[in-house]
Amino acid sequence: MESATPVIVAIDGPSGTGKSSTSKAVAAQLGLRYLDTGAQYRAITWWMVNNGIDVEDPSAIAAVAGKPEIVSGTDPKAPTIMVDGVDVAKQIREQDVTSKVSAVSAVPEVRARITELQRNIAAAAAEGIVVEGRDIGTTVLPGADVKIFLTASPEARAARRSGELKNADLNATREALVKRDAADSSRKVAPLAKADDAIEVDTTELTLQQVVECVVTLIEEKRAGK
Ligand SMILES: Nc1ncnc2c1ncn2[C@@H]1O[C@H](COP(=O)(O)OP(=O)(O)OP(=O)(O)O)[C@@H](O)[C@H]1O
Numbered sequence: 001m002e003s004a005t006p007v008i009v010a011i012d013g014p015s016g017t018g019k020s021s022t023s024k025a026v027a028a029q030l031g032l033r034y035l036d037t038g039a040q041y042r043a044i045t046w047w048m049v050n051n052g053i054d055v056e057d058p059s060a061i062a063a064v065a066g067k068p069e070i071v072s073g074t075d076p077k078a079p080t081i082m083v084d085g086v087d088v089a090k091q092i093r094e095q096d097v098t099s100k101v102s103a104v105s106a107v108p109e110v111r112a113r114i115t116e117l118q119r120n121i122a123a124a125a126a127e128g129i130v131v132e133g134r135d136i137g138t139t140v141l142p143g144a145d146v147k148i149f150l151t152a153s154p155e156a157r158a159a160r161r162s163g164e165l166k167n168a169d170l171n172a173t174r175e176a177l178v179k180r181d182a183a184d185s186s187r188k189v190a191p192l193a194k195a196d197d198a199i200e201v202d203t204t205e206l207t208l209q210q211v212v213e214c215v216v217t218l219i220e221e222k223r224a225g226k
């Protein structure tokens, strides 16, 4: 189905709940753009590490938060992420970045910078867009047409992630997910949270295809004015 009128969809939730997989599939199916905001926070974290900035020092991070140029490609079938002209899609998924991203993304100057970028991208998406992250429904796009909050048990999320990572230890993966969620939920500015008007979808017992169908239905109902 092609997009009829522009629609803004916010999909938030903890790590490994299926935000990226669901958002990409929904956007592709409905002819919408797609924005992975976690990739943007990972990209700025990669830049900090690459430039020798101490990620435990918020003032050092704040001082250079405006420096890297971050460009997101929003085709749901081939999303891209560039920093200062370098394709960092692979590097930002490495463990070093994953372990540091919560500290960098908690710095208010980083959030202000990336939030502005996200709002500009959403405003430019004439077809409409699915934006996924942690604070999209609460902070970045509080006026979004449809807000979804995905959840899943830590066990299900760890099993999904362990399936992706070769030789990953299930308990260690689970602990790392829970630790990152706790950091993201407890930061002062724009923490991971469900917006009051978001619809919560527990994906623990659902296949990816079932989640996609559920979200597409919610968007179509909204468009039909139900
Ligand atoms: N409903 C589902 N059932 C089984 N596996 C799923 C489901 N949804 C997603 N997955 C798988 O779980 C893994 C994590 O999904 P995905 O990357 O979409 O989650 P995420 O919420 O975007 O995670 P993160 O916030 O850490 O980036 C992927 O391997 C994906 O294929």
Ligand SMILES: Nc1ccn([C@@H]2O[C@H](COP(=O)(O)O)[C@@H](O)[C@H]2O)c(=O)n1
Binding pocket: 015, 037, 038, 039, 041, 042, 101, 102, 103, 105, 106, 132, 133, 134, 135, 136, 180, 184
């Ligand atoms: N809206 C967002 C999105 C992400 N973050 C931070 O980035 C980290 C990585 O996100 P992934 O979705 O790629 O796993 C995440 O743990 C948050 O620290 C954010 O703050 N706000």
